[in-house]
Amino acid sequence: MEQKGISSAVIKRLPRYHRYLDELMEAGVERISSNELSRRMHVTASQIRQDLNNFGGFGQQGYGYNVEYLYKEISKILGLDQIQNMIIIGGGNIGQALAKFSNFQKRGFVTIGIFDNDPNIIGKKINDVPVMDIRELENFVGQHDVRIAVLTVPKSAAPQIADRVAACGIRAIWNFAHIDLHISDQVVIENVHLSDSLMQLSYRLSTLSDADS
Amino acid sequence: MEQKGISSAVIKRLPRYHRYLDELMEAGVERISSNELSRRMHVTASQIRQDLNNFGGFGQQGYGYNVEYLYKEISKILGLDQIQNMIIIGGGNIGQALAKFSNFQKRGFVTIGIFDNDPNIIGKKINDVPVMDIRELENFVGQHDVRIAVLTVPKSAAPQIADRVAACGIRAIWNFAHIDLHISDQVVIENVHLSDSLMQLSYRLSTLSDADS
Numbered sequence: 001m002e003q004k005g006i007s008s009a010v011i012k013r014l015p016r017y018h019r020y021l022d023e024l025m026e027a028g029v030e031r032i033s034s035n036e037l038s039r040r041m042h043v044t045a046s047q048i049r050q051d052l053n054n055f056g057g058f059g060q061q062g063y064g065y066n067v068e069y070l071y072k073e074i075s076k077i078l079g080l081d082q083i084q085n086m087i088i089i090g091g092g093n094i095g096q097a098l099a100k101f102s103n104f105q106k107r108g109f110v111t112i113g114i115f116d117n118d119p120n121i122i123g124k125k126i127n128d129v130p131v132m133d134i135r136e137l138e139n140f141v142g143q144h145d146v147r148i149a150v151l152t153v154p155k156s157a158a159p160q161i162a163d164r165v166a167a168c169g170i171r172a173i174w175n176f177a178h179i180d181l182h183i184s185d186q187v188v189i190e191n192v193h194l195s196d197s198l199m200q201l202s203y204r205l206s207t208l209s210d211a212d213s
Numbered sequence: 214m215e216q217k218g219i220s221s222a223v224i225k226r227l228p229r230y231h232r233y234l235d236e237l238m239e240a241g242v243e244r245i246s247s248n249e250l251s252r253r254m255h256v257t258a259s260q261i262r263q264d265l266n267n268f269g270g271f272g273q274q275g276y277g278y279n280v281e282y283l284y285k286e287i288s289k290i291l292g293l294d295q296i297q298n299m300i301i302i303g304g305g306n307i308g309q310a311l312a313k314f315s316n317f318q319k320r321g322f323v324t325i326g327i328f329d330n331d332p333n334i335i336g337k338k339i340n341d342v343p344v345m346d347i348r349e350l351e352n353f354v355g356q357h358d359v360r361i362a363v364l365t366v367p368k369s370a371a372p373q374i375a376d377r378v379a380a381c382g383i384r385a386i387w388n389f390a391h392i393d394l395h396i397s398d399q400v401v402i403e404n405v406h407l408s409d410s411l412m413q414l415s416y417r418l419s420t421l422s423d424a425d426s
Binding site: 011014016018019042077078079080093094097098100101103104107147171172173174178179182189190192193196198200201202203204206 | 232297311314387393401406418
């Protein structure tokens with residue numbers, strides 16, 4: 001399947017399609033027109049057709065989309081048709097919350113280890129996942145098929161930990177540390193900067209308040 | 214200050230400027246040229262000048278930017294020069310982690326209440342913040358100056374809770390529920406869809422692997 005050169009805007013919308021199709025399946029809907037999907041998702045029908053054409057279409061003229069088929073195809077495109085092992089580095093509040101989050105497991109993302117340098121939590125289990133000494137990182141990754149590393153460490157530790165993760169051969173980092181990481185073209189990084197998101201909300205709230213006064 | 218019509222791309226970059234300037238201040242840097250800031254932030258110098266010109270500039274030809282002044286001005290633009298009370302609705306894993314996150318407090322976002330419907334946690338405290346019965350929501354908001362509601366409830370409950378929040382007069386929702394919320398132009402909503410972010414990472418990892426094979 002030709003997937004090169006897909007724009008990042010399309011990539012951002014794919015999980016949204018996945019989510020809406022999931023809801024349609026839960027609601028027992030078997031097929032849907034691009035117009036109806038458009039109405040629900042607040043994007044234009046032509047945008048939907050254009051997005052999905054990047055991956056070969058999936059629709060039939062006059063019939064619309066088969067919801068389950070489209071859901072499965074988008075799942076495959078997103079790599080959700082397989083188990084992907086994750087490790088979480090940083091067993092603090094956010095790391096623990098992510099370890100307990102069942103939504104990820106449902107989509108094939110399975111946390112198999114948590115790493116920290118705090119002797120008070122090393123040796124414990126969080127949601128049945130062992131917390132190990134960060135010194136064991138290289139050893140553990142060498143013995144397990146780890147696809148994704150989740151970084152929930154303080155920003156001061158993040159660059160060095162990211163380098164160690166990449167040196168182990170892990171090629172995907174989900175970064176929650178409040179810092180932008182740059183490694184190489186061979187490692188993909190997705191940042192979740194919670195504070196940035198909250199500040200954007202604050203900015204938009206302030207402009208709303210200005211408009212009233 | 215003229216702030217109307219600022220594009221969402223600029224708004225997304227503002228917290229990033231704030232973050233980099235914070236780091237520069239921590240490192241004791243007093244002034245910085247747009248070229249040097251550009252190098253660090255991986256955006257062009259002309260982009261930086263253009264972004265900041267939306268708010269009146271702040272730079273002096275041949276001198277660059279005064280780091281502390283620019284930091285304070287951007288803080289003001291983002292509404293971080295004031296205390297903004299938040300409530301968290303949903304005292305589960307993510308809600309608890311957010312309640313414990315000290316970074317927000319540092320920027321003026323103070324959590325003053327947590328709401329849930331689970332009798333096992335109602336009456337407890339998380340990081341000194343009381344967990345109250347969701348039935349107390351309207352009463353509590355009526356008696357306190359609450360600026361932002363953080364939604365960490367299951368997606369099935371989110372639309373109804375969001376409506377209640379808006380009906381109380383809260384005009385900013387930070388939504389962690391795995392659903393897109395639509396209320397009105399008078400309520401700003403910022404979504405943090407963690408699963409979407411993880412799926413994007415998974416997609417980008419899969420294209421990386423395809424390129425190798």
